[in-house]
Amino acid sequence: MKVELLAHTRDADAICAAAGNSCYSERSAADIVGDIDSERVLSRIVGMGHHSVIEHAVFTFSVEGVSRALTHQLVRHRVASFSQQSQRYVSMERASYVVPHTVEGDPEAMVLFESTMDSIWDAYRRLESMGIPPEDARYLLPNGCTTNITITMNARELLHFFSLRCCNRAQWEIREIADRMLEICREVSPVIFRDAGPPCVRGPCPEGKLTCGKPRR
């Protein structure tokens, strides 16, 4: 799995702070930016529930070598933009799949997993050699099949995404990319993402009986 930040709003903390401050000032954001304490202003405005202010910050990630099982969960996040490698236009003839750690750690399960993948890819290639197009041959492919995806989210959506997907209750692969994305976001925008992560970072767990009991504070 590879997670890279392709592009992001430059000086996101300062831009969002200036945008927020301009709501209460005679001066424009252009006049205010660089002239205020971004941390103090943003904490106050976002703390008041004025979350639209952080929509001005946008982040684009390239994610490589993850499973289709992960991207199926990822694309449920509607306030985001995605471009995913097509199984219609790209032949999947080279076997490539994600192996879960539970399978990897169990030699018997690993033999079963790998032999099943071998026979799936063997059948895929045979269909292609019969002239079946990739868009139809792909019906054989498994959830574990690897894919690449480009993700764009604004900071408001990212905070929501991190709240759900950095949680220990989230599935391990999506939690792994969410954790990496959060680490990257914190580096470039420490104020906006200071308290980001699952709800247990900020207060009590809302999961009730389903709580993992291991707060990430």
Ligand SMILES: Cc1cc2nc3c(=O)[nH]c(=O)nc-3n(C[C@H](O)[C@H](O)[C@H](O)COP(=O)(O)OP(=O)(O)OC[C@H]3O[C@@H](n4cnc5c(N)ncnc54)[C@H](O)[C@@H]3O)c2cc1C
């Ligand atoms: C641990 C976990 C387990 C899950 N298990 C399942 C499962 O078993 N089955 C399943 O189907 N899904 C499951 N999901 C997916 C989940 O139901 C959501 O589809 C997914 O997390 C996206 O969340 P969202 O809709 O809040 O986010 P987004 O789509 O990113 O939306 C962000 C926010 O925008 C607002 N919004 C967006 N669209 C609308 C709209 N149309 N109307 C009103 N407000 C809107 C909401 O406030 C929403 O929270 C699971 C998610 C998690 C984290």
